[in-house]
Amino acid sequence: MGDICLAVDIGASSGRVIKSTLMNDKFSIEEIHRFSNRINREEDRCFWDVEHLFSEILIGLKKFSKTGLKPESIGIDTWAVDYVLMNNKMNRAYPVYAYRDSRTDETMDKIFTHISKERIYEKTGIQFLQFNTLYQLYEHVKTNPEIKDNVNMVLMIPDYLNYLLCGETSIEYTNATTTQMYNIGDMKWDEELLDIIGIDKDKFPQVVQPGTVLGSLTNEVKDEVNLEDVKVIAPATHDTGSAVVSVPAVDDDFAYISSGTWSLMGIESDNPICTNKALSYNFTNEGGAYGKVRVLKNIMGLWLIQEVKRLLNDKYSFGELVILAKESNSTALINPNNSRFLNPSDMIDEIKTYCEETGQTVPSTPGDIAKCIFESLALQYKQVLIELREISNKTINKIHIVGGGSQNRYLNRLCADYTQCEVYSGPIEATAIGNLMVQYITLGKIQSLAEARKIINASFNIEKFVPAKLESAEEKWSRFLELP
Known part of the structure; x- marks a missing residue:
């Protein structure tokens, strides 16, 4: 029958309970339960329904128990930066804000009146994003000063779900580092930053x-x-962090892109890279599994096309939007990481307005919009690759694209062509697979991360894209670099 473990993998739009079986160095997964997740908008605020998430986890476990099989373990992963405030009775004390909430739009500048940007980066190595936990908690305490007295504990979302499952409290390292409150050199919560927020360590x-x-x-x-x-x-x-565990690399000359709502592009490093150059490029140094540091950058990712699809009332599938993009003659480009695309009221209008403001032919059809997004993302990947090589002095010849976005063969092809790197796509369920591999290593069923990656390579279809030369590549690259 093999060794069975369960992964709970929750993203910004959906969650899954997944069963895995490991037998004879072959690994397989099966989805047991899928459920929706979405940001709830109340007036001008954005929240998560974390109790809904836990109830869906329980539904998934009930479905699994009906199989009569026995899992050895379960592990939970979610997105980062969002948190739950617990009262003295260890119940949730406040609604759980979602990172796309606008309350932190101006918060970084407020923090910089207390401590310099350079000093924060020296301490944490974390890139500056307006939704980092540091800025969220600062605003939360400023608006609700009683938090200082009536909150007993701060948990990140997966740690809160773990608490509901097993009654134990902790914050897992890879998530702790994303908060921009964890000192990656001293390996502990940074008291100076916590004092600025107003919450005791x-x-x-x-x-x-x-x-x-x-x-x-x-x-x-x-x-x-x-x-x-x-x-x-x-x-x-x-x-x-879990997705990077699943990268099926057999050597170390690679960069990875964890492709989904966000594109997280980076390298594995033995040490943080907190240089002035890394700061100027806004790279982050997040904790990784087994002593690794994930030196990476957040790219807006497939959120752009997800919003377009939604605004078109789901008239087109993602596959159909790819076909329309291939047929389009549009030359329009955007800077995917411009903050105006973080959470606009209408993504299609925002892209059109941006193109008009930058003197480009405005994309008019769904195919034009889709092509604009995919080409812009591939050019963003090229830019991040150049920066990664510069700050790390590392030879990078390959790019591994993992996660749901690895199914987009058109974007994979563009990535290969614009970066002139070999691109390897898959596995698709990267986050759940990495989650499960850590469980198997803990249980002693797999001996190391290297062994886990070999098993992944042998168990899933990994497609290779060899770069080709594009006639228009240099012209588009030059235009891309000029975009605000």
Whole structure:
């Protein structure tokens, strides 16, 4: 039958409970339960329904228990930066803000009156994004000063879900580092930054490494889902951390792109790269599994096309939008990381307005809009690749694209052609696979990260794209570099 583990993988739009089987060095996965997730908008604020997420996890576990099989462990991963405030009775004390909420639009400048940008980067190595936990908590405490007294603990979202599962509190390392409050040199919460926010360091539980056994299901959860003796293991709870574990590389001359709502592009490093050049390029140094540092940059990613699809009332599938993009003659480009694309009221109008303001022919059809997005993303990948080579002095000949976005063969081809690197796409369910591999290593079923990657390579279809020369590449690259 093989060794069975469960992964709960939750993204910004959906979540999954996935079963894995490891047998004879072959790895397979099966989706047990899929559920929706979305930002709830109340007046001008954005929140997550974390109780809904936990109820869906329980539904997935109940479905699995009906198979009669016994899992050895379960692990949860989600997106980063968002948090849950707990009261003295260890219940959620406040609504859970979503990172796309606009309350932190001007917060970075407020923080910089207390401490310089350079000093924050020296301490944390984290790129400056307006939704980092540092800025979210600053605004939350400023608006609700009673938080200083009536909040007992701060948990990140996957750690809150783990607490509901097993009753144990901790914050997993890969997620802790994304907050921009964790000192990556001292390997502890930075008291100077916490003082600026106004929350005592004792409100943050211990930080644990990926692969830590947190405990077992509580008696209440056991009774509800009819499962016994299941270990709760913290994988890399930051979904990108888990996705990077799944990169099926056999050597180290690669960059990765974890492609989904966001495109997270970077390299693995043995040490943080917190140089002035890395700061100027706004690279982040996030904790990774097994002693690695994820030196990467956030790129707006497929959020752009997801919003376009939604605004077109889902008239076209993603595959159909790719076909329309291939047929388009549009030459329009955008800077995907311009903050105006973070959460506009209408993405299509925002792209058209941007193109008009930058003196370009405005894309008019769905295919034009889609082509603009895909070509712009590929050019952004080229720019980040050049910067990665510069700050790391690393030879990068290959790019591994993992996650749901790896199914977009058109974007994969553009990535290969614009970067002139070999591109390898897959696995698709990268985050869940990385989550599960950490569990198997913890259980002693797999001996190392290198062995895990070999198993992934042998178990999933990894497609290779060899770069070709594009006649228009240099002209588009020159125009792209001029965009605001």
